[in-house]
Amino acid sequence: MKPMIRIVLFLTGALWLAPPGTAGAGGAESDCMGCHKSGARAIDPARYAQSVHRELPCTECHMEGYDRFPHAGKGAGAPACTDCHGGTAAFDDAARDVKASVHVEMGDPDFGCTNCHSPHYFLPASRTPGREGIFAAVNRACIACHAPGDTPEAGAASMKELSLMHGRFPHKMVHLQRVACVACHTPTDKDTVHLVLPKSKALGDCIMCHSGSSLLTVKFDEYLAEKERAEKGWLNAALYNNAYLTGATRHRWLDWGTFVLTVLALAGIGIHALGRWFFGYIRRTS
Amino acid sequence: MMSGPRAYPLWLRVWHWANAALFLTLLVTGLRMHYSAPSFPPIDFRVSHLVHNAAGILLTLFYLLYILGNLFLGNGRYYRIVSGDISPGLMLQAGYYIHGIFLGRSHPFPHGPDRKFNPLQKLIYLAVVFLFFPASILTGWGLFVPDKLPQGVLGMPSFAFWAIAHTYINFFFSLFMIVHVYLGTTGETLGELYRLMWFGDAHGHEEKGSPKGEGTVRA
Numbered sequence: 001m002k003p004m005i006r007i008v009l010f011l012t013g014a015l016w017l018a019p020p021g022t023a024g025a026g027g028a029e030s031d032c033m034g035c036h037k038s039g040a041r042a043i044d045p046a047r048y049a050q051s052v053h054r055e056l057p058c059t060e061c062h063m064e065g066y067d068r069f070p071h072a073g074k075g076a077g078a079p080a081c082t083d084c085h086g087g088t089a090a091f092d093d094a095a096r097d098v099k100a101s102v103h104v105e106m107g108d109p110d111f112g113c114t115n116c117h118s119p120h121y122f123l124p125a126s127r128t129p130g131r132e133g134i135f136a137a138v139n140r141a142c143i144a145c146h147a148p149g150d151t152p153e154a155g156a157a158s159m160k161e162l163s164l165m166h167g168r169f170p171h172k173m174v175h176l177q178r179v180a181c182v183a184c185h186t187p188t189d190k191d192t193v194h195l196v197l198p199k200s201k202a203l204g205d206c207i208m209c210h211s212g213s214s215l216l217t218v219k220f221d222e223y224l225a226e227k228e229r230a231e232k233g234w235l236n237a238a239l240y241n242n243a244y245l246t247g248a249t250r251h252r253w254l255d256w257g258t259f260v261l262t263v264l265a266l267a268g269i270g271i272h273a274l275g276r277w278f279f280g281y282i283r284r285t286s
Numbered sequence: 287m288m289s290g291p292r293a294y295p296l297w298l299r300v301w302h303w304a305n306a307a308l309f310l311t312l313l314v315t316g317l318r319m320h321y322s323a324p325s326f327p328p329i330d331f332r333v334s335h336l337v338h339n340a341a342g343i344l345l346t347l348f349y350l351l352y353i354l355g356n357l358f359l360g361n362g363r364y365y366r367i368v369s370g371d372i373s374p375g376l377m378l379q380a381g382y383y384i385h386g387i388f389l390g391r392s393h394p395f396p397h398g399p400d401r402k403f404n405p406l407q408k409l410i411y412l413a414v415v416f417l418f419f420p421a422s423i424l425t426g427w428g429l430f431v432p433d434k435l436p437q438g439v440l441g442m443p444s445f446a447f448w449a450i451a452h453t454y455i456n457f458f459f460s461l462f463m464i465v466h467v468y469l470g471t472t473g474e475t476l477g478e479l480y481r482l483m484w485f486g487d488a489h490g491h492e493e494k495g496s497p498k499g500e501g502t503v504r505a
């Protein structure tokens with residue numbers, strides 16, 4: 001073999017050893033995962049593959065110095081979420097509300113989107129299957145800090161503790177598991193879930209959710225109903241609509257049906273009673 | 287004088303009126319929760335919820351009393367379907383309510399030692415006491431301890447199932463009660479059955495040598 005060819009072969013072969021990270025495929029399959037599958041900076045590839053950002057290569061966000069190994073970048077080197085997501089009313093409102101929230105006011109001035117919406121795992125409610133899935137996904141962020149636990153047992157124990165703090169509720173656990181935390185912990189007069197309030201201002205009035213025109217309906221269910229219609233067909237959605245929620249279990253047709261049947265029963269009784277009185281009167285007088 | 291077991295012994299009357307009171311309480315608090323709205327404040331939601339649960343537990347206990355009374359205190363024999371109850375019994379009794387009652391005819395199935403309920407009443411009470419009642423109680427308990435039960439029933443989330451079933455089973459239960467309260471006035475006199483259910487038949491008005499004896503109470 002001629003030396004020249006040797007050199008060429010060596011160089012092209014070395015390409016295989018070149019630093020990973022430049023792959024164009026979705027992050028979960030990217031070369032980064034070779035290292036980031038385990039350890040302190042691990043990303044769970046399965047969960048990443050389910051997330052809203054799954055199509056993005058890692059370097060889309062980890063821009064500065066992460067296209068080679070060892071990395072030249074510091075920290076995560078990620079841009080602000082609003083670099084991509086800004087400019088729409090929904091995101092700008094959310095960003096503004098977070099700045100006014102208890103997390104920023106009383107906690108961490110740097111508290112931001114990613115404290116709750118893990119960029120690696122986040123899946124918006126609209127893409128989470130089923131109602132339960134939604135609340136589980138929405139609450140996961142809160143629970144991660146407010147009822148943390150490394151093992152399932154530790155998690156269950158701190159959930160129990162958290163449930164005790166919700167002493168006003170009947171079925172504490174059920175409420176914690178099936179209702180979005182932000183349903184009660186954000187202002188009731190605004191259609192926002194980002195302006196998380198201090199504990200003292202949390203909603204304690206059952207009726208706000210347990211009624212036909214409920215807060216949950218406004219904040220979540222209208223949107224959920226639409227989604228359920230799309231997933232299950234309108235008949236099932238109509239049947240299930242809000243059905244799990246006492247006070248909002250109201251189904252217009254069933255409510256009208258029961259009303260009409262009751263009126264018919266009362267009318268029938270009235271007519272029967274009138275007939276008894278009338279024919280009795282005739283018998284007595286004839 | 288009346289002989290044999292009483293048709294309306296004390297335990298039965300206590301059960302019945304406790305049951306009626308609990309049922310009305312459950313109905314009012316249940317409706318209040320079903321139709322809850324911020325602009326509908328007669329009873330606080332929390333209070334309704336608490337009272338509804340407490341009354342539901344009590345109702346369950348009273349229901350057991352009625353079942354035990356039927357099993358061991360003799361009331362069960364009035365529920366036994368005897369020949370002639372279905373045919374021609376149902377038609378005869380229905381005919382009485384539709385027609386005979388207006389003409390002042392006598393009851394086709396007067397009370398007797400083994401008959402307290404007319405055939406139609408017997409069948410409806412059977413359905414109410416042994417189908418609707420347990421269904422109402424079970425679905426109520428389903429809502430009471432939802433987290434301790436399977437999370438899905440009949441392909442629905444269990445919450446949805448218990449809530450819908452409980453609501454509409456009890457709607458029909460309430461219809462029963464409306465009709466029941468009215469048919470309570472169709473005894474020999476308007477007040478007779480009410481008097482029996484309140485005072486019992488030991489010192490009833492037909493006790494003292496009434497020509498029809500104990501077999502005259504009608505419903």
Ligand code: HEM
Pocket residue numbers: 293298302305306309361402407411414415463466467470479480483505
């Ligand atoms: C305010 C409500 C109520 C009133 C005024 C009322 C009235 C009466 C009267 C007058 C009787 C005696 C006539 C008869 O034997 O049929 C009776 C019996 C009966 N009622 Fe009611 N009732 C009420 C509520 C209820 C409810 C909620 C139930 C629910 C299951 C019920 C179940 C029964 C049963 C099973 C009997 C027959 C008892 C027996 O003799 O074994 N009642 N009721």
